[in-house]
Amino acid sequence: MDVVIRPARIDETGLLADVERDGDRRYAGYDGVPAGFDDVASLSSLEDAGGEGRLWVAVVSSGGTAGDEPDDGRIIGFVMAEMVDGLAHMAQVSVRLAFQGNGLGRRLIQTVCDWARKRALAGVTLCTFGDVEWNRPLYGHLGFVVVPEEQWTPGLRALFEADGELGLDLERRVVMRRGLDD
Numbered sequence: 001m002d003v004v005i006r007p008a009r010i011d012e013t014g015l016l017a018d019v020e021r022d023g024d025r026r027y028a029g030y031d032g033v034p035a036g037f038d039d040v041a042s043l044s045s046l047e048d049a050g051g052e053g054r055l056w057v058a059v060v061s062s063g064g065t066a067g068d069e070p071d072d073g074r075i076i077g078f079v080m081a082e083m084v085d086g087l088a089h090m091a092q093v094s095v096r097l098a099f100q101g102n103g104l105g106r107r108l109i110q111t112v113c114d115w116a117r118k119r120a121l122a123g124v125t126l127c128t129f130g131d132v133e134w135n136r137p138l139y140g141h142l143g144f145v146v147v148p149e150e151q152w153t154p155g156l157r158a159l160f161e162a163d164g165e166l167g168l169d170l171e172r173r174v175v176m177r178r179g180l181d182d
Contacts, residue, residue, distance in 0.1 A: 002060070003059065005111050012075060017043070019076070019096055020040045020092065022094075031169070033167075055078065056111050058099075076096045078094055079108035079111060081112045084156060086121070086122070088119075089155075105138065106142060126176050127176075140176075143178045146175070156175050
């Protein structure tokens, strides 16, 4: 299966909530996310990111099949970046559940790192669950390290606290950063 990561088109932003919800099914039963949690990136933030070149989609680009569904150019993942206190921040990365575990998340994350590097930014940050076996270890493998709370910028602190306002368990969340000076 050939997957291409490319900038999102404005007409695709409305499709991304379904991708995010499907990918989030992996958290079923994890008690760091409240039962019934259904928050997704807002359409306006996706449209803004797309218009500013901060939104990319992973699209199946050629024949073959994925399960029982044809590979017809559909979106199977996406990543959205934003600027927070002078650094790139990975606001959302989502991969459809059926396509997880094949390196697509890594490719999407690398897309944000490459974008930030081209803009001569010093690093990329993110907020994630520290106790989920596929989150923090994956980011650690990709060069991200946990940022101690006393080193958080005001913008990172605000993003972290916003996660709590959504109902996410902040005791289980971490802020991570990857430097790009290598």
